[in-house]
Amino acid sequence: MPVGINYTTYDGLREVPAFDPGIDNDNPPSPVSDLRKQLSRADGIIICTPEYAFGVPGALKNALDWTVSSGSFSGKPTALITASTGGENAHEAMVKILGAIDAKLTPETTLLIQFVRSKMDSSGIIADPETLQKLQSLADSFINLV
Ligand SMILES: Cc1cc2nc3c(=O)[nH]c(=O)nc-3n(C[C@H](O)[C@H](O)[C@H](O)COP(=O)(O)O)c2cc1C
Secondary structure, X not given: OOOOOOOOOOXXXXXXXXXXXXXXXXXXXXXXXXXXXXXXXXXXXXXXXXXXXXXXXXXXXXXXXXXXXXXXXXXXXXXXXEEOOOOHHHHHHHHHHHHHOOOEOOHHHEEEEOOHHHHEOOXXXXXXXXXXXXXXXXXXXXXXXX
């Protein structure tokens, strides 16, 4: 991210309880209100996910389900990175899910990185020049969208 862009990493996924429409109201469990508060404060959101068992990881999907009624993603500039071995299924599903919750997503703010482990160095940093370039281009598009 360029200088002047502040970002935080959301670290609460494992605290978010299983979605339950019976308690999906204005006074939800505190990890859910914290998630909604953090989303509402953000000018834009970057989601980066692997694929598990040919789908979106359950914890991520669960958290997104809590944002349907709150409209937290509605009109919110969003970037999606699926970084996995294959990842096509999760990526396709995430584009649909983000569409359903009205996130502001464009083809330029989505990126599927396949065989991601082969594109990282031993410390987990992306080392593949083509992937780096794609990430930079996604970041530029995302900032423009914001
Ligand atoms: C339980 C489990 C299921 C997985 N299923 C898939 C899958 O269906 N498709 C895929 O592309 N990768 C799958 N993977 C590989 C992950 O995408 C891989 O872990 C991902 O590249 C993230 O890298 P990391 O494990 O270094 O965080 C799976 C990994 C785990 C742990």
